[in-house]
Amino acid sequence: MERTGAIEKQSMVRLENIKKSFDVSGKSVEVIGGIDLDIEKNEFVVLFGAGQCGKTTLLKMIAGLEDITKGTVYIDGKKSSGFHPGVGMVYQTTSLFPWLTVMGNVEFGPKARGIKKEERRKKAQYYIDLVGLHGFEKHYPVKLSGGMCQRVGIARAYCNDPDIILMDEPFGHLDAQTRYMMEEEVEKIWAKEKRTVIFVTNNIEEALYLADRIIILTECPAVVAKEYRIDLPRPRSMVSEEFLALREEISQLVDIPRESEEKAV
Structure with a gap:
C-alpha cells in the first residue's frame, strides 16, 4: 500500500518478495531473486531487461501460470492463487x-x-x-x-x-515497420480502453514509447535494478531530444545492442 497524506492507495498488482527457482540437473537455480513491486490501476508498466533475465517467468507468475517459489502476488488487494479471471x-x-x-x-x-x-x-x-x-x-x-x-x-x-492485460514480447517476431505500427496501435487502444498493462520487452525504443514506468531487471537471478517514470507527452517521438537522452541512459544500464547494430549482425 502507498499513502498520500491520510489517503491509502491500493495497487492493482502487488508483488511481495517474489522468488523463483528451477531444478536443473538436480541443482536449484534461482532465476528471480526477490522482487517487490506495486503497479497502479490503469498504469502501463514495462518489464525491461536483457534476454533470458526472467521477464517472462515473472509475467507467468503474475498470471498464475507458473508456481511461485517464495513470495506473494496480490491482484486488486487480494492474494492471488492460480489463474485470475481478471x-x-x-x-x-x-x-x-x-x-x-x-x-x-x-x-x-x-x-x-x-x-x-x-x-x-x-x-x-x-x-x-x-x-x-x-x-x-x-x-x-x-x-x-x-x-x-x-x-x-x-x-x-x-x-x-480483464482488469489487467499481460503482454509477453508480442511484437518481437514482427518486422521493424509492422512492429512500430503495432506499438502505435497498442498505445491508442490503451488510451481509449484504459487497463492496467504489464508489457515485457527487451527493445529500448518500444519500452520508452509505451511505458508510464519502466522496471529494469538485472540478469539472473533477476532483481529490480532501477525504475524510470516516463513523463514524456503522448504520442511520443522516438527522435525527440528527451527520448534519445533516456534511451542512451538506459542503454548504459542494460547491455542490449542498438537496433541498428542488431541489423548489422
Missing part, C-alpha cells in the same frame, strides 16, 4: 485457434462463459473494429499477416473484460 494475456506467438475465424477467436472467451450470441458478437465486433480489422471477421488465421494475427490476439484479450 487477467488477460497476449503471448509472443499469436496462439490463435486456427479452426476459428477472427470473430470466433475474439468471441471465444465470452462464449465459453455462456454469454448470449447477440451480446458477445456485438462486443467482439467492437474490439475487432478497435484494432482495425473490420471486414476480416470471417477470415481464418492462416489468411492473416503476423501483425493482423497479433491484433486478433489483442482484441481477444480485451473482449474478456
